[in-house]
Amino acid sequence: ALPILLQSERGNGTQHVLDIGCGTSDLGFGLYRDSPHPVHISCVDFSPVAIVSMQDHFVASGVAPLNPGSKLNFREADATDLNHVGPHTFHMVLDKGTSDALLQSMEGASKAGKMLSECLRVLRPGGSLLQFSDEDPDARISFLEQTFTSSASMAYVKVQDLGTVGGIQYYAYVLTVPPKADC
Secondary structure (H helix, E strand, C coil): CHHHHHHHCCCCCCEEEEEECCCCCCHHHHHHHHCCCCEEEEEEECCHHHHHHHHHHHHHHCCCCCCCCCEEEEEECECCECCCCCCCCEEEEEEECHHHHHHCCCCHHHHHHHHHHHHHHHEEEEEEEEEEECCCHHHHHHHHHHHHHCCCCCCEEEEEEEEEECCEEEEEEEEECCCHHHC
């Protein structure tokens, strides 16, 4: 996520990042720790156990960010209803498997579509949603395109092959909201 965040940086301002469905992953924590630029990272998950675990881990680690202007916080929230977040709040949203889990749920594409719409709603113009997934690009891009045509949001999609780990192929899907001039 750090290389993409650095590529998307506009000026020297603080980058606001949402790690959606963070669970007990260290993705947000690692970005906070390693970013040379100031980042404010909000890690959210619907599991109060995961949030408490991450808060405890963060406090116990005593790790200071590379950039003293960086901040990290954790909050219990539903990825399909981010009513506590205003529109156009974040430069980047990170999704490390949350959409995959929702697509496998009983409500499937409907629930994952709600999450995607919420992610696009909270992104600033020019902001990016970064999804990490093992889902084949043919299936994922089709889902993303269907979601875009059924909502008021639009985004550009890029796919990057991340390689194989343990016999499983992984991809990064980068969805970028057009800058205001393109809307």
